[in-house]
Amino acid sequence: MNDGRERDRAIAVYGVLHDPPRRELDSLVQLAAQVAGVPFAAVNLLGSEVQHQVATTGFAGADSPVEDSMCRLVVEGGTPIMVEDAGRDVRFARNPWTTGEVAHVRYYGSHPLTTPSGVTIGTLCVFDDRPHEVSEEAAHGLAQLAYRVVDVLELELASRRLAEADARLSTSNERLANFAGQVSHDLKNPLTSISLSLETLELDVEAPDQLDTLARARRGVDRMTALIANLLEFAQQGRAPGDDVVDLAAELSSALDDLTGRLPRECVSAGVLPLVRGDAAQLRAVLMNLLDNAVKFTEPGAVPEVEVDSVPVDGHHRVEVRDRGRGVPEDMRERVFAPLARLDKRVEGSGIGLATCRRIIEAHGGRLGVEARDGGGSVFWFELPRAGA
Known part of the structure; x- marks a missing residue:
């Protein structure tokens, strides 16, 4: 049985509860209704306390208590349910979705939405206010579309994470370039002063050993200047x-x-x-x-x-x-x-x-x-x- 808190965490990752319905999910529920030959379909996500209808066709979706959800049995059991007349099914006969308190559901089909990590977070559900014969083709089509719903959620999650990673990388590269530029500026100024001082000393020094010492110092300054330039170039690449x-x-x-x-x-x-x-x-x-x-x-x-x-x-x-x-x-x-x-x-x-x-x-x-x-x-x-x- 899926734990409600585990479902809450898994649903939250997808970020679909507070955004407008995804166009791709709307298209999938419309197709599910056509495949089943019914006027109503929904993507239901079941948290620990609330059923969220994040995409619907044929009616306006709304949140409702999870204990009233017909799809709770599908989520908790992890297996699809297809019935010709829910009003005659002992599992649903007293449910407010069949009694008229919320709706008059008769034909009912529901397939679980299970994440790649194995958490069943909701269902793709089709229904009608009239009884229908359950066909193998409708059950198979509903299953295939349920898999596509999860694919859409996963694709959007991956796209969002990629965008976030790209933004972090861009910020990191920008900060690295700015930092390197500032360090380069801060180091080049004293190096320039040292280089000018060495040039002045070379004009006043004649002893060979002192000239050799100054030459070594000049080479050290040149190496440091080249290193700073290389570090700055390294930081500025990658854009x-x-x-x-x-x-x-x-x-x-x-x-x-x-x-x-x-x-x-x-x-x-x-x-x-x-x-x-x-x-x-x-x-x-x-x-x-x-x-x-x-x-x-x-x-x-x-x-x-x-x-x-x-x-x-x-x-x-x-x-x-x-x-x-x-x-x-x-x-x-x-x-x-x-x-x-x-x-x-x-x-x-x-x-x-x-x-x-x-x-x-x-x-x-x-x-x-x-x-x-x-x-x-x-x-x-x-x-x-x-x-x-």
Whole structure:
């Protein structure tokens, strides 16, 4: 038997008691009446004390005491009931819905509405003020429509939760960006003062050991400035990107232009890259980051060998940047995408680049990861939805 308080909690989750009737529920009760060949139908939700008629056809719905509900037997028993004449049925003969106190129900059919968690919260009910023969077709149709009622409630619940999660995420991203912007401003001002002071000292210092000390200090300031810029960029990514057509081949060419001096074009072989939808500048930043990583993790003295190519995968374009560097240990392949993660302290960097790349790709509806390359090295890949997919 369902506990009334458990039903109260389950009904409250769906948020249907105080809102206007759902158009989809109205359509389902109308269809239920047609299938049964009767003028009246309702979606009844039974709390611990009240029966709520949240959608009706043929009459105006109203709340009523649960002890008067004909559908209480269906909810408590968890099985459908179909009767030709409720006035002649011992279970309903004295019920106010059959005696005329509320209505003159004769033909009565009711199917339970059971949530995915197993709580029966109400019924889809059809009735008439005249007796009818109970048909197998009507019983089957009522059952199918009852399942659809629960589907509608679940779909609206999922949609509401998704909207709430999206609102929380948008607020979180906005707060993160604002916080990072404020921190960036607060840190850049003293760093600028330190940098100017070091420049002034360099003009007055001649001793080699002191100049070397100042140079180290200047490099520390530069690293901190770059780290702040990277953190700010990381915080500002993850918002909804643009929806332009982006030619990844053109963005790869631009990225290689920007990397001139670090990665010669002759070290990069490129296959055919696709057109995708999104933000060109953000996706170019992803390509540049992955290419720059390939250079940084090439063994000292070795010439970088980088391949960039794409393959279709399940409605997505998969773009791969393959290198012959040191590779990423299997147990570290997720950690490399965490903010400030630096697995090899000998390699320059802030540990923000790959985390930013992941935020960008996920904001585009895709995924980013890394795996081992046959013969040594790594394959950094990202998947983006195909245009129109």
